[in-house]
Amino acid sequence: MAQVSMTVNGKAVSAEAEGRTLLSQFLRETLGLTGTHVGCDTGQCGACTVHVNGRMVKSCNMFAAEADGARITTIEGMAEADGSLGAIQAAFREHHGLQCGFCTPGMVMAAAALLADNPKPSEADIRAHLSGNLCRCTGYHNIVKAIMAASGQDVGAIAAE
Numbered sequence: 001m002a003q004v005s006m007t008v009n010g011k012a013v014s015a016e017a018e019g020r021t022l023l024s025q026f027l028r029e030t031l032g033l034t035g036t037h038v039g040c041d042t043g044q045c046g047a048c049t050v051h052v053n054g055r056m057v058k059s060c061n062m063f064a065a066e067a068d069g070a071r072i073t074t075i076e077g078m079a080e081a082d083g084s085l086g087a088i089q090a091a092f093r094e095h096h097g098l099q100c101g102f103c104t105p106g107m108v109m110a111a112a113a114l115l116a117d118n119p120k121p122s123e124a125d126i127r128a129h130l131s132g133n134l135c136r137c138t139g140y141h142n143i144v145k146a147i148m149a150a151s152g153q154d155v156g157a158i159a160a161e
Contacts, residue, residue, distance in 0.1 A: 006070050009077030017064040024048040026064035035075035046133030049106035050074050056113035075105035088150045097146030099137035111147045
């Protein structure tokens with residue numbers, strides 16, 4: 001067991017973890033941050049997406065020990081300080097960018113990474129960026145719409161599918 005220390009959603013945390021403990025497991029099981037979902041454990045679905053030092057990372061592809069000393073943001077860290085939904089989360093709710101909700105944490109984290117790099121992405125930019133995140137329910141249309149809305153763009157021009 002190794003001591004792993006990191007800053008998660010702005011709070012310093014430290015706990016023991018086996019060398020084989022995935023970051024997704026550490027977040028969910030050790031820290032109780034169950035908003036990070038695990039769908040495939042192989043990096044294929046993107047449900048476990050978090051930010052590590054500002055970079056989008058699939059947390060099932062990283063060991064907790066690799067994140068020692070890192071700044072981690074999870075879906076729980078996307079809310080406003082008062083606990084209300086953050087802008088991207090609110091846009092997902094307003095534009096029905098979720099159905100079952102399983103992929104939603106990863107989609108929101110992917111959207112935040114995209115908007116940090118490209119504040120006004122095109123529909124094509126959004127679809128390309130989300131190619132590593134799978135959704136089995138929505139058909140992506142409303143997810144794309146939500147991300148465009150979160151970027152402050154008019155979503156009226158997006159044709160209904």
